[in-house]
Amino acid sequence: MVKEANFIYLIDLVNPYLPDAMNTSKEETVRLIITHASNGQYNPMPASSTLNGFAATGISRSAAKKILKFIDKETSSLEEYFRKIGADQLTIIANKLKNDSISTDVYRGKVPALLAKLFYDEFEKVSNRKNKRKQKKPTEDSGPGTTTNIELTIKDEKGIFDEALSQIKEIELPYQSSGVKAFALLPVNGIYSHKKLISLLRKNLARYIFSRRSRAESDDLEELTAEATTELRNFLRECNPQTLLGELLTYIFLEHCEKAPKIFTKAEFYQKYKSIKQRSVFFRETNSGWQLIIGASNLNETLDVAIEGALRECEDLKNESDFGGGPYSTQIFQGDILDASFTPEQIRALESIVFPSSNKDGSIIKIDSYGIFLGYQIDDTQDDLEKQLKSDAERAVETIKNSISNYGLDKHPIYMYLLPFKKLAYESNQIIDKLVGK
Incomplete structure (x- = not known):
């Protein structure tokens, strides 16, 4: 290619x-x-x-x-x-x-x-x-009445998400409609297994890495899936299995739990720019308008360290936005990457949300939101896993409450997902190896 x-x-x-x-x-x-x-x-x-x-x-x-x-x-x-x-x-x-x-x-x-x-x-x-911000003047408002024809991309027609993962606990954060959700892998035939999770991820590899337009132009699903595997293998050479697994699960959780369709994923950006610095971006409709959500992930043996690492990354993005020309997520609309990934109608719909017409009050999207996946290691000798996960979720909320103002993120909606592993590094390597090989 x-x-x-x-x-x-x-x-x-x-x-x-x-x-x-x-x-x-x-x-x-x-x-x-x-x-x-x-x-x-x-x-x-x-x-x-x-x-x-x-x-x-x-x-x-x-x-x-x-x-x-x-x-x-x-x-x-x-x-x-x-x-x-x-x-x-x-x-x-x-x-x-x-x-x-x-x-x-x-x-x-x-x-x-x-x-x-x-x-x-x-x-x-x-x-x-063309300078899209100056020359394109959509007539649609960016409020909750605006509609798009950009649908969710994940495939879950047989409920495989619910077969692979069980939501153990959900706790709302006291600001910006944010929250923490704790999940656990469901056993297969009574045994701790990645089988269902791998099946869920495999069905969505091509949907993760290819744009809607690329997938619509292909009539050979097997070839597209094989190409996705090759592309992700190239992507993996620039990062590591934990990064790829975290990105895949951020995509899955945001689309499934928040009904937030992707705009671009980190791997899509890598295909175009040969750089892994860009972050995945999603959008979500709320009662008050639209949110653009930046995907972030951190897999670490300790939950507290994973949380702190993810929040520091979000803080870095916020600081870039504060001094670099507006929300990070809206900067991608200034380039030409949209043209190759969406239809003209979809581009107009997205731009009408991000850059509303001048006779309106202005874009609802003034700050970035963050969708964070955290993978961490637990003591596999724990007898009551559900009790442990509920405790982890409550501890995560307290950590966020204590840290959020220090990172300057108290005005930014945050959607956080927790998933424990027994041997984090080993399991993430095994999962990615089975998905894309070496």
């Missing part, structure tokens, strides 16, 4: 190899590319948070247009800059470009010119992209 050489892909590609880099941060790489592409004339340089944002979600239209004003393709300063990369590193880049089907005949000597062209082409494409 041919990968798209967009800005995020290109930054990841050259990140470790730039000759005058002071470090290997993505921020530094973006800064150097902007500096050399613009012949050192791009001033002032964007703030660190903006540069990191470019690395994670793509360069902005305004920045691309500014760079193009200073580019001199005759002297090709960017190409000359890439020629300073070491020979061995150029060979590594060439092989990566071949493997990703960016270019089939590239070799070490061709890499500098090809890299320069790919960056120039990306700047041209982004600069010519």
Whole structure:
């Protein structure tokens, strides 16, 4: 499958190899590319948070247009800059470009010119992209009356979720309609088993990683499932089994429990951008309007550590939103990724929710919500598992109450799901191995 050489892909590609880099941060790489592409004339340089944002979600239209004003393709300063990369590193880049089907005949000597062209082409494409926030003016309100034809994607027609998992406890949090739900794996023939859970996940692999549009355009379910397995195996090389399992279960729980259809999953973003930094995004209708929910997960041997790790991640996202141009979840609507994943009617419906018309009160979506899956290890000598899980749920709520203000999340709805394992690392490895192999 041919990968798209967009800005995020290109930054990841050259990140470790730039000759005058002071470090290997993505921020530094973006800064150097902007500096050399613009012949050192791009001033002032964007703030660190903006540069990191470019690395994670793509360069902005305004920045691309500014760079193009200073580019001199005759002297090709960017190409000359890439020629300073070491020979061995150029060979590594060439092989990566071949493997990703960016270019089939590239070799070490061709890499500098090809890299320069790919960056120039990306700047041209982004600069010519329509500014959706300014040019698209939906007439629909973003309140609860707005409708979409974006349905849930998970397959659970025979109730396999309820055969695999039992909800033990649900506790509401005292703010923003949030809550914690504790689940347990149901035994198979009286034995602790992953069989039903694996079946539930396997039925939804293609639905997790492929967009609605991609699935609608395919008439071969077996081939699509096989391709999903291959794609997830590639994704797994960039993370670990715990990350993939956490992402899959976040998707399953949000769609099943909250009836919150996915917009994009982390693995979908990886397919397009070859980066695992992006987070899954879902949307949910409430009595007061719409929520955009960011998926987060943490699998840890200790429940308290898992909670703290997940809340810290949400805090980081909140801080990015506070200083980087609005809620993280709405930033994806500024790019072109929607075009390849949804029909024009669905895109218009989504944009009418996120960017309502100017004669309305404004978008209901002012902050991000968070959907958090927590996997943790329990003492398998416990005789009363249900009692233990209820206690865990109550302890999780107390931990959240005590921590939520410290993380600045008290205004953000949170949906949290707990699922215990007897041997967390071993079981997650086994589950993922049976789903996608090695």
